[in-house]
Amino acid sequence: MHECPIENGPRRRGVLATVLMIGGLVAGYGTGLWNFLQYLVPLRRQPRTDLFVGTLAELPVGSSRTVVDPQGQKIAVTRTAGAAGDPASGFKALSSICPHLGCNVHWDGGRSQFICPCHNGVFDANGTAISGPPAAEGKNLKEFPVKVDARNGWVFVEVTVRGRYGV
Ligand code: FES
Structure with missing residues (x-):
């Protein structure tokens, strides 16, 4: 049927x-x-690149230098004594953007602190907020990895690449 x-x-x-x-x-x-x-x-891991900061000879202990990543963010690279035989351990690369409201912090070499002039935020050399609104909110400076090429003493900061340069 x-x-x-x-x-x-x-x-x-x-x-x-x-x-x-x-x-x-x-x-x-x-x-x-x-x-x-x-x-x-x-x-997907965001694409990353190394920003050249300078040579070990150009960055003596106690110094600080600012570099700008592809997004325009300023990064302060400071050098302390670090561990013997490991020059990279003395470097800290921290965002210059205050995590409170986004003002630019500056390095005070005499006090070994980052100072935010907007609301008197203070950060220690590791980027940890120690007073002012960032400390009250528990917001520290963003940190970036630092690499030292042992062959030629070149210092780099590893940053993400976004916007017109990447994803
Ligand atoms: S913006 Fe830095 S303390 Fe307010």
Whole structure:
């Protein structure tokens, strides 16, 4: 016995509509879930690059130099004595942007502290907030990794690359 195609038409359309609706829901919720998981655990590491700061000879203990990353963020690189035989351990590269409201901090070599002039925020040489609004909020200066090329004594700061230079 053959079924009448005219009678099965509405039933097939109903099944097809249900399948399409379920597919749409799975795709929609699946995409949302995927984006949420990527927000929690980023799969792609942001591209990074090394910014040249100077040579060890140009950066004596107690000195500070400012470099600018591709996003325009100023990074203060300071040098302390560090561990013997490990020149990289004496370097700290910290964002010059105050985590309170974004003013530029400056290095006070005499006090070995970073000072934010906007609301008298003070950070120690490690970028830890020790007084003012940043200390009250527990917000420290952002730190960047420092590398020293032992072959030629060149000092670099590792930064992320975004915007028109990358992702
Ligand atoms: S912006 Fe630096 S202390 Fe307020």
